[in-house]
Amino acid sequence: MTSQELYASDVGLAVALDLSNLARENGGASELRSIFAADPLSVEWIDDTQAEQLLGLAQRSAEIATLLAGNRGEGVDRAAGLVNVLLEEFPAQLHLTKEPEGWTLHRHRRDAPLVPAWSAVVAGAFARVIGDARWTRVGACSGGECGRLFYDLSKNRSRRYCSLACQNRSKAAAYRLRRAG
Numbered sequence: 001m002t003s004q005e006l007y008a009s010d011v012g013l014a015v016a017l018d019l020s021n022l023a024r025e026n027g028g029a030s031e032l033r034s035i036f037a038a039d040p041l042s043v044e045w046i047d048d049t050q051a052e053q054l055l056g057l058a059q060r061s062a063e064i065a066t067l068l069a070g071n072r073g074e075g076v077d078r079a080a081g082l083v084n085v086l087l088e089e090f091p092a093q094l095h096l097t098k099e100p101e102g103w104t105l106h107r108h109r110r111d112a113p114l115v116p117a118w119s120a121v122v123a124g125a126f127a128r129v130i131g132d133a134r135w136t137r138v139g140a141c142s143g144g145e146c147g148r149l150f151y152d153l154s155k156n157r158s159r160r161y162c163s164l165a166c167q168n169r170s171k172a173a174a175y176r177l178r179r180a181g
């Protein structure tokens with residue numbers, strides 16, 4: 001499961017987790033622009049003030065996603081509390097637009113300001129994950145020091161690594177350890 005596949009199935013959640021990882025890795029405005037690359041209009045709108053606000057959203061996302069990846073009831077309760085604060089601060093404005101593939105429901109109007117709109121999208125994505133009891137699918141990479149957050153779409157919920165690179169690195173390390181022992 002790559003981040004691209006998650007983008008195809010749930011853009012809000014993909015952005016929420018990308019923002020979370022950006023905050024964990026102390027990324028800045030250029031990394032922000034690559035997260036929103038799929039939405040050129042958003043990238044065009046990101047100025048210094050908005051970048052700062054989006055990095056704030058990234059920090060809050062990281063806190064929520066890390067609590068969910070901890071996979072413990074009490075952490076999820078705290079995450080739900082943080083999501084509720086976001087939902088209240090950035091209420092969704094459900095809005096239908098006619099797209100080539102038919103009528104599509106959006107959480108904000110097309111002309112909505114960038115940061116509140118994306119904040120509502122991210123809050124809504126986390127809210128659905130918690131409300132549908134899918135939070136067990138939010139995980140943290142167990143490859144060495146990595147810890148990148150991901151969403152596990154595998155059938156048996158067995159995913160442990162953020163990427164093939166981390167998986168291969170861990171396999172190689174385990175192999176070296178066995179040979180050394």
Ligand SMILES: [Zn+2]
Pocket residue numbers: 141142143146147148161162163166
């Ligand atoms: Zn990793």
